[in-house]
Amino acid sequence: MTRVKLISAWFGGALLLAGAVGILESGAADVFLEATRPDFQKISLGVAEIANTGGSDWLAGRIEEVLKHDVRRSLVFDLVDLPGLGIQMADVRNGKGAGSKAVFKQAAEKGVSVLVWGTATWKAVGDQSDVNMEGFVYDSGSDEVVGGKRYAGSPSVVRQMAHRFADELVFRYTGEPGIARTKIAYVAQQGTARELFVMDYDGYDTRQLTADGFLNLMPQWSPDRRFLIFTAYRNRNAQDIDMIELATGKRWTVISFGGLNITPALSPDGNFLAFASSYEGNSELYRLDTRTKAIQRLTVNPSGDFSPSWSPNGRELVFVSDRGGGPQLFLMSSDGSNVRRLTFEGDYNAAPVWSPRGNWIAYVCRTHREYKLCIISPDGQKRMQLTTGPGVDDSPSWSPDGRHLAFSSTADGKSHIYMIDADGKGRERLTFQGTHNSAPSWSPAS
Amino acid sequence: MNRTLWTCGSVLVMGIALISMPGCSKKSVQSGGDSQSTQGMAKGGADGSKSGVGSFPDTGVQPGGGGLRGLDKNPSEERLGSGTMLAKEDPSGSAGRQMDEISRAEQAASAAAGLRDVFFGYDSWVISEEGRQSLSHDAEWMKSNPNALIKVEGHCDERGTVAYNFVLGEKRAKAARNYLVELGVAANRLSVVSYGKERPSCNEHGESCYQQNRRGRILIKSGK
Numbered sequence: 001m002t003r004v005k006l007i008s009a010w011f012g013g014a015l016l017l018a019g020a021v022g023i024l025e026s027g028a029a030d031v032f033l034e035a036t037r038p039d040f041q042k043i044s045l046g047v048a049e050i051a052n053t054g055g056s057d058w059l060a061g062r063i064e065e066v067l068k069h070d071v072r073r074s075l076v077f078d079l080v081d082l083p084g085l086g087i088q089m090a091d092v093r094n095g096k097g098a099g100s101k102a103v104f105k106q107a108a109e110k111g112v113s114v115l116v117w118g119t120a121t122w123k124a125v126g127d128q129s130d131v132n133m134e135g136f137v138y139d140s141g142s143d144e145v146v147g148g149k150r151y152a153g154s155p156s157v158v159r160q161m162a163h164r165f166a167d168e169l170v171f172r173y174t175g176e177p178g179i180a181r182t183k184i185a186y187v188a189q190q191g192t193a194r195e196l197f198v199m200d201y202d203g204y205d206t207r208q209l210t211a212d213g214f215l216n217l218m219p220q221w222s223p224d225r226r227f228l229i230f231t232a233y234r235n236r237n238a239q240d241i242d243m244i245e246l247a248t249g250k251r252w253t254v255i256s257f258g259g260l261n262i263t264p265a266l267s268p269d270g271n272f273l274a275f276a277s278s279y280e281g282n283s284e285l286y287r288l289d290t291r292t293k294a295i296q297r298l299t300v301n302p303s304g305d306f307s308p309s310w311s312p313n314g315r316e317l318v319f320v321s322d323r324g325g326g327p328q329l330f331l332m333s334s335d336g337s338n339v340r341r342l343t344f345e346g347d348y349n350a351a352p353v354w355s356p357r358g359n360w361i362a363y364v365c366r367t368h369r370e371y372k373l374c375i376i377s378p379d380g381q382k383r384m385q386l387t388t389g390p391g392v393d394d395s396p397s398w399s400p401d402g403r404h405l406a407f408s409s410t411a412d413g414k415s416h417i418y419m420i421d422a423d424g425k426g427r428e429r430l431t432f433q434g435t436h437n438s439a440p441s442w443s444p445a446s
Numbered sequence: 447m448n449r450t451l452w453t454c455g456s457v458l459v460m461g462i463a464l465i466s467m468p469g470c471s472k473k474s475v476q477s478g479g480d481s482q483s484t485q486g487m488a489k490g491g492a493d494g495s496k497s498g499v500g501s502f503p504d505t506g507v508q509p510g511g512g513g514l515r516g517l518d519k520n521p522s523e524e525r526l527g528s529g530t531m532l533a534k535e536d537p538s539g540s541a542g543r544q545m546d547e548i549s550r551a552e553q554a555a556s557a558a559a560g561l562r563d564v565f566f567g568y569d570s571w572v573i574s575e576e577g578r579q580s581l582s583h584d585a586e587w588m589k590s591n592p593n594a595l596i597k598v599e600g601h602c603d604e605r606g607t608v609a610y611n612f613v614l615g616e617k618r619a620k621a622a623r624n625y626l627v628e629l630g631v632a633a634n635r636l637s638v639v640s641y642g643k644e645r646p647s648c649n650e651h652g653e654s655c656y657q658q659n660r661r662g663r664i665l666i667k668s669g670k
Contacts, residue, residue: 147521148518149518151524157526171516194644211535211536222505223506236545238639247531278616291502293499295499350606438608
């Protein structure tokens, strides 16, 4: 039984995006089996109370709130309103309490597939504080408490406990690691400078990374999440491409050719760096072998070529070229061969990013003089506009599960970071400080 | 069958190789044969084989890091490290703030010399008649000050993508540079740099501000 359940849940997860936009196939080489199950239903999950079992009043409520948001954003689960269904958790404890059987029966009858509950405790240990969280999971399909987790740590990791538990739930039901522990790197204004920051995927726990007081732009993650690669200015007269190690703050230059050096993107295996440079004239795309340092020029034409993004299998690149007049998306093999134009609708299409599942490319499209987000299948057959309304939307970046996009938008006046579901629904604003937050880059899953 | 193994196996078969699979990675992801060399990086960018290429760490996905352990009927305690593994760059080693000051000094010196900037239309790098007049004026100054080195900065308004505007800014700077060369200024005195839309002189939304930001800024290059 568990195997059947896993299969259906996994297929369903892969299907979410395709199903939501009503598209059931794609021409990309590395598309999965989405087309086989258009009828995916999210798994109904109820988060019952996380009970305070000692210490600060806010603690359990905070964990419950973070967990519920994570469950909802996973798009794997349908978060049900338990009190609305008349289900009250009483005397369940670790699933062996006297009240547990009745509650489980009720949940199963109301169609709740998964019940989650837990406890949170705040303890003073000397002059330090220690937080403990327990979470339990009941599965109505197998009619058993399938397991739980126990976390301990300082009060500063309370949100991380909830995130980690949420990811365990996604992992249990899909085999995927979940996105609740992912991070988003972005650019924020500090005086006249622009510095790199990193925040949790839900906008909390913001940390400043660079502090050089000038311009640090367009960060991208390394596949192992340990580094950001980005554009900076070596002096006022030329740009470089730099890397910074997150754990140490150590920073160094990896490309300093003179001229424009922008839009670095490491291949999924980390062995190649694609980037745009104008050191031989106008902006062209190059591919650097990061082990041998051999450089290969990928584009040769008098127009601007930039913004490369790798297909998940590393075999192809999507990029922007204005060789036809306005900027349009093009595809090519990662050695520069087999170039073909992908977008034909509209006179401005830019900032492409290939989805982690390979079946979509998100980009900025201009319609009615507004810059909005669109997605297109790599075979060019399906296209959809995801955002509408005023403001400049820019820098789309996929969540590692391919179910969300982070992007910047000036829709609320200032430039801020937002996320939306990959079908354009569920818009959520992530930054609230400052006047300029831009260029979000969503980390790989851990 | 062991559920974790089965899950991992099926996911690999289905092709999600990009996402690291905590919990099973030790068993199934080490197929590439590359050694996990993580030492010897970050020495400062001088040891690349091609001039201008710095050192790269191995950034391939490392198996096992921060992985999930799965639900457990009798869960043992997992202690979470305090806070995020993130360190801020040491600001003392960087010259950015100084660069910002020099930028301002360059602008002040150029204004004092009476150099005029050139402005562009929306999404355009064509020099207008008014722009030609400004550049002609600038070229005269440059000819009578033959030792001055000149930098042309390309700037853009906030519309469009960050990357596109970098390329557009470079086109604007080069268009202005090329016109100055046509007017007889020695090409080796002129350099270009694009700031895209990242250093606007005006931060409002609207055409009067956008107009100010679509600029080729003509600057006397300072010594540093």
